[in-house]
Every structure is written in C-alpha cells, then in structure tokens.
Amino acid sequence: xxxxxxxxxxxxxxxxxxxxxxxxxxxxxxxxxxxxxxxxxxxxxxxxxxxxxxxxxxxxxxxxxxxxxxxxxxxxxxxxxxxxxxxxxxxxxxxxxxxxxxxxxxxxxxxxxxxxxxxxxxxx
Amino acid sequence: xxxxxxxxxxxxxxxxxxxxxxxxxxxxxxxxxxxxxxxxxxxxxxxxxxxxxxxxxxxxxxxxxxxxxxxxxxxxxxxxxxxxxxxxxxxxxxxxxxxxxxxxxxxxxxxxxxxxxxxxxxxxxxxxxxxxxxxxxxxxxxxxxxxxxxxxxxxxxxxxxxxxxxxxxxxxxxxxxxxxxxxxxxxxxxxxxxxxxxxxxxxxxxxxxxxxxxxxxxxxxxxxxxxxxxxxxxxxxxxxxxxxxxxxxxxxxxxxxxxxxxxxxxxxxxxxxxxxxxxxxxxxxxxxxxxxxxxxxxxxxxxxxxxxxxxxxxxxxxxxxxxxxxxxxxxxxxxxxxxxxxxxxxxxxxxxxxxxxxxxxxxxxxxxxxxxxxxxxxxxxxxxx
Numbered sequence: 072x073x074x075x076x077x078x079x080x081x082x083x084x085x086x087x088x089x090x091x092x093x094x095x096x097x098x099x100x101x102x103x104x105x106x107x108x109x110x111x112x113x114x115x116x117x118x119x120x121x122x123x124x125x126x127x128x129x130x131x132x133x134x135x136x137x138x139x140x141x142x143x144x145x146x147x148x149x150x151x152x153x154x155x156x157x158x159x160x161x162x163x164x165x166x167x168x169x170x171x172x173x174x175x176x177x178x179x180x181x182x183x184x185x186x187x188x189x190x191x192x193x194x195x
Numbered sequence: 196x197x198x199x200x201x202x203x204x205x206x207x208x209x210x211x212x213x214x215x216x217x218x219x220x221x222x223x224x225x226x227x228x229x230x231x232x233x234x235x236x237x238x239x240x241x242x243x244x245x246x247x248x249x250x251x252x253x254x255x256x257x258x259x260x261x262x263x264x265x266x267x268x269x270x271x272x273x274x275x276x277x278x279x280x281x282x283x284x285x286x287x288x289x290x291x292x293x294x295x296x297x298x299x300x301x302x303x304x305x306x307x308x309x310x311x312x313x314x315x316x317x318x319x320x321x322x323x324x325x326x327x328x329x330x331x332x333x334x335x336x337x338x339x340x341x342x343x344x345x346x347x348x349x350x351x352x353x354x355x356x357x358x359x360x361x362x363x364x365x366x367x368x369x370x371x372x373x374x375x376x377x378x379x380x381x382x383x384x385x386x387x388x389x390x391x392x393x394x395x396x397x398x399x400x401x402x403x404x405x406x407x408x409x410x411x412x413x414x415x416x417x418x419x420x421x422x423x424x425x426x427x428x429x430x431x432x433x434x435x436x437x438x439x440x441x442x443x444x445x446x447x448x449x450x451x452x453x454x455x456x457x458x459x460x461x462x463x464x465x466x467x468x469x470x471x472x473x474x475x476x477x478x479x480x481x482x483x484x485x486x487x488x489x490x491x492x493x494x495x496x497x498x499x500x501x502x503x504x505x506x507x508x509x510x511x512x513x514x515x516x517x518x519x520x521x522x523x524x525x526x527x528x529x530x531x532x533x534x535x536x537x538x539x540x541x542x543x544x545x546x547x548x549x550x551x552x553x554x555x556x557x558x559x560x561x562x563x564x565x566x567x568x569x570x571x572x573x574x575x576x577x578x579x580x
Binding site for chain 1: 315318319322328329330331332333334335336338339342343344346347350391392393394395396397440442443444445449
C-alpha cells in the first residue's frame with residue numbers, strides 16, 4: 072500500500088482528514104499533488120476537510136476482483152464534499168436500496184491487514 | 196499532402212486460448228499486406244497497440260517482437276499503451292509519422308491475447324486502466340465505474356434501463372452478419388434486462404466480453420502510394436486526441452465525457468467535417484451507457500438525447516446515422532489493444548463498399564476509441580471516394 076494513502080487514511084481514522092487547496096486558483100484537490108491540476112501552480116496547502124458529503128452516484132457491485140471476494144454485493148459511492156473534492160468509498164450501515172443521489176453521508180475508513188485501507192460512508 | 200489507409204486486415208475477435216499475440220498479430224498483418232500491396236520491407240515503422248501483454252502473457256517489449264513477426268525486423272518499432280484506446284492512439288501516431296514526413300509507410304496494428312490467463316487475473320490486469328488506489332483498492336470495478344456514470348446519467352436525464360438496453364440489442368443484432376464478431380446471435384430486450392447484475396444499474400448484456408484478436412491498418416503517404424501504384428480509396432481526413440483525470444472522482448462531470456468532446460472537436464476541425472457530415476460511425480461501447488455518452492460527445496445528439504439513437508432506430512444499419520455496424524465492442528468483442536484499429540478496419544470496409552452491414556453511399560466515417568473510463572480518447576475521421 073502506498074505510504075501517502077496510508078497517511079491519508081490515518082488522518083481520516085482520527086477525524087483529521089484534509090485536502091489540498093491551490094493558493095493561486097482556489098481549486099480543491101486530493102493528495103498526493105505537487106502541481107494544481109487546474110492551473111499548474113505549486114502553491115498547495117492543507118486544509119481540514121469536513122467529514123460530511125453528498126452522494127453523487129452509487130453502484131451495487133456483484134462481480135468483483137480478488138481483494139473483495141466473499142464481500143459481494145457491496146455498494147460503492149462517489150461522494151462530493153463541500154470543499155470541492157470527491158472521494159470513492161464503500162457504503163456501510165446501508166445498502167443500495169437505502170441510498171439516493173443527494174443523500175448526506177459521513178466519511179470513515181477501514182484498516183485491512185497488509186492491504187490498502189478502504190474509505191467508507193455511513194448515512195448521516 | 197494526404198495520408199491514406201492502403202490496406203487492412205483483422206483476425207476474428209473471440210477466445211483463442213491456443214494462440215498468442217505474435218500469431219494473432221501476424222495473421223492480421225499478412226492479410227493487410229495482401230490487401231494493400233505493401234511489403235514488409237517497405238515499412239518505415241511498425242507501431243503496436245497493446246495494453247496488458249506484459250501482465251497476461253509475461254511479454255513486454257512487444258513493438259520489436261511483433262515487427263519481427265511481420266517480417267519488418269529493422270523497422271522503427273514501438274508499442275503504444277493507452278489502455279482501451281491503445282489501438283486508436285497507435286493509428287494516430289502512425290498518421291502523424293506520415294504527415295510529418297518522418298515515414299512513408301507505417302504498419303499500425305493492435306493486439307490483445309487475454310484467454311491464456313484465468314478470468315480473475317485478466318480482470319485484475321484490465322483494472323490497471325483505473326486509478327489503482329482511489330478506485331480499484333476501494334472496491335470499484337471497471338463495470339462499476341461505468342455504472343456510476345450510468346446512474347448519474349439516468350438521474351440527470353430520466354433515461355431508463357430499457358433505453359440503455361436498446362444499445363445492446365442493436366449491437367448484438369449487427370454482430371450477427373459480421374464474420375469477425377465474437378457473438379453472432381441476436382439478444383432480445385427482455386434477455387438484456389434479465390441478465391445477471393454486475394454493477395447496478397448495469398447487467399451482463401450491458402457489457403462487452405473479454406476477447407482475443409488483432410487488427411492492422413497500413414498507413415501511407417500520397418507520394419508513396421503513387422510510387423507503388425497503390426489503391427488508396429480511403430483517406431485519413433482528421434484525427435483528434437485528448438485526456439482527462441484518470442479517476443472518476445477527479446472529473447468535472449459524470450454525465451458527459453469531456454475528453455471525447457475535445458478529441459472530436461480537434462478531429463472535426465482537422466478534417467473540415469461537421470458531425471452531420473458523418474455517414475457511419477464506430478464508437479467505443481464497452482458498456483451500453485458508453486455508446487450513449489459517445490453519441491453526445493461526438494456532437495450527434497444534444498446532451499440527454501443520446502438514448503434516442505438506439506431506441507428510435509436512428510443508429511441502426513438502416514437509420515439516419517448507423518453506429519457500430521460491426522456489432523461494436525458489445526457484439527463484435529473487445530481485444531483491448533486491437534479494438535481501435537479494428538474500428539478502422541470496419542470503416543475502411545464501409546468506405547470501400549464491402550462491409551457485411553453495408554451502409555449505402557457511405558463516404559465519411561468516424562471512429563471513437565476510449566481508454567479507461569474516459570481518461571484518454573481518440574477520434575478519427577476517414578473519407579472514401
């Protein structure tokens with residue numbers, strides 16, 4: 072698992088998640104970025120990210136890759152945060168039946184032994 | 196100075212577990228040499244579109260390997276990797292080499308051999324087209340990515356499952372007559388709707404299959420064609436290419452494909468052709484929603500109107516704009532690195548009046564090839580006589 076994502080997941084676990092904001096154009100982006108994807112500036116700084124976001128889209132996955140075998144069906148959601156960044160993660164405490172585009176959810180994380188952590192969203 | 200397709204060749208697309216990339220590529224190339232009258236020794240370069248030979252066949256460095264296998268060991272060879280757009284990007288590199296004057300004759304081919312590994316391994320390899328950490332490691336599969344696009348599109352525009360399924364029905368129907376196609380059996384609407392869910396709202400028949408295959412086009416300049424007395428009935432009118440963020444979460448929009456819009460804009464400008472001047476198109480329908488989004492990005496339909504193509508028969512072989520007369524990726528198959536070149540093989544046949552689903556009077560054709568969920572896209576406009 073990449074160290075940068077491990078550090079990001081650790082911050083989420085501590086409810087100290089953050090994003091990057093561009094000092095030149097104000098665009099929000101996620102780590103690890105050295106250059107703003109919007110304007111090319113390198114003046115990026117960390118800002119705290121509120122843990123609540125809005126469901127943009129979601130899908131219930133029935134056929135998956137080896138890492139998630141035995142876990143289907145599970146629901147993956149794209150969640151947009153007010154700061155202007157979007158994250159991909161798995162829905163918890165709810166199924167695809169319970170969720171709709173526009174719903175508010177809260178960000179969390181699951182650590183997995185020897186694996187990349189999985190971001191999670193719970194109804195909020 | 197214009198650039199031409201002197202000849203094309205292609206294997207059938209299917210599972211060929213007893214074959215290999217080198218055998219498939221050579222089979223397609225041999226047909227293209229015969230079709231074009233160009234000999235291997237005439238080639239300045241051999242460009243090979245391929246995505247995962249290194250992961251599936253344990254074979255990297257396929258440019259020179261396959262140049263050698265087509266009898267052009269000393270040509271400048273290179274492989275071009277742009278995920279599922281590898282074929283389209285390869286062809287564009289060949290066109291640019293000829294247009295720049297750096298080469299007179301280039302073999303632009305694509306190949307993928309996937310059935311030699313088990314399905315799980317192949318799925319994992321193909322998932323490399325997405326952002327590994329932010330997408331794959333979060334449990335988002337490739338069909339899942341397109342499912343997120345489909346859900347958002349249906350939400351925004353009120354499109355239905357039936358609207359999407361109509362694309363699958365049309366493309367399966369077109370594949371029946373295509374001897375190069377993997378599935379040559381019509382699939383009715385109720386079967387598409389009842390097929391097993393893979394990533395809601397998408398089901399099995401909303402998706403293209405995993406395929407093996409190779410396709411080759413031989414690209415030449417005008418002077419070379421004249422010197423070698425070649426039949427150059429197909430001209431490359433324009434090409435375009437653009438990129439976008441790899442991860443869906445970094446995109447500006449989910450209900451449209453901006454990279455395809457930019458690639459199309461460039462290709463149309465290069466060709467001096469407007470969308471309504473296109474007579475037949477092959478678009479990248481890896482999933483049903485992908486064809487709908489393509490029709491809109493290419494300017495054939497307004498946003499939110501793309502489902503009309505298949506639902507109202509406008510994109511059928513006898514419709515006002517036939518799309519995927521080959522069967523598309525859904526019906527014909529999708530040997531990833533070959534697909535973009537395979538589209539050009541199909542369109543060359545359309546422009547030469549020898550396609551199994553011939554469109555009457557086809558003079559201008561367009562191909563659209565997408566890598567990943569839209570992070571790379573090529574558009575090619577071809578003209579016939």
